Amino acid sequence: MDVGNQDPVTGRLTTGHEWNGIEELETPIPIVVFLFLAAAFIFAVICWVLYPTWPLGTVYTKGLLGFDQRHVVTQQVAAAAADRATWTSKVEKMSYADIEADPQLMKLVKETGRTLFQDNCAACHGIEATGGPGFPNLAAKSWLWGGTPEAIEETIRVGINSTNDDTRVSQMMAFGRDGILKPDQILNVIAYVRSLSGAKSTMGDIEAGKQVFADNCVACHGENAKGSHDVGAPDLTDKNWIYGGSEQAVYTTVYSGRQGHMPNWGARLSPLTVKLLTLYVHTLPEASK
Structure with missing residues (x-):
């Protein structure tokens, strides 16, 4: 070799x-x-x-130490559940004001609430609750049905235009499609409404639109156009547009009407979960308007 x-x-x-x-x-x-x-x-x-x-x-084979990873995990889950039960029982019993006044409890509420929000609400309102076309920006604090914890809880629980018997009901009339307003009146009221938030329009007369608004819109949006929590009418004087604030978007809204929808989460989530979501949404950092 x-x-x-x-x-x-x-x-x-x-x-x-x-x-x-x-x-x-x-x-x-x-x-x-x-x-x-x-x-x-x-x-x-x-x-x-x-x-x-x-x-x-x-x-x-069990081994001489008798170590069981499944048993360890079971113990850890049980300990976590016991720890969670300690503070969630407080949330269930305490008022909203008392909970929000407790920094340590609110830290746990916000951590859990954020996860619940992302799992259930982010699909429509976004991860940071800033909304999107057709869905309100919750961080802007421009509430349609009121911004108190109690009002927010009811909105979550019964929904908007949902199948719940006590649902909140809201609808924007189709002023153009149903022939309530003439084409020039629609253009005028668009110019006026957009002017309330400082936007300029290339069509329509603002003064004429003001009269159209007074004759047709104040019943829901109010004489000062600040909206109404009783009927879920939005504030038209801020810069928060649910369906967009461009001339075309506002025209579509006035002409065709709008009717948003929110599920009645009370049928899907426990009262504790609804309360945690309420606290999370109510204490969101306010976004610039």
């Missing part, structure tokens, strides 16, 4: 294999590798003896 030549630099024999003039050395495996393999084998044997290891049909 050809064992190759002796390398002149290292003095070791080569394997006889050559690639482009480079010969492979016959290098022995370092002893430290065998030491690590032996240590790993010994460690494995110790683990086999001490911990649950080998499956034996429907059971398994």
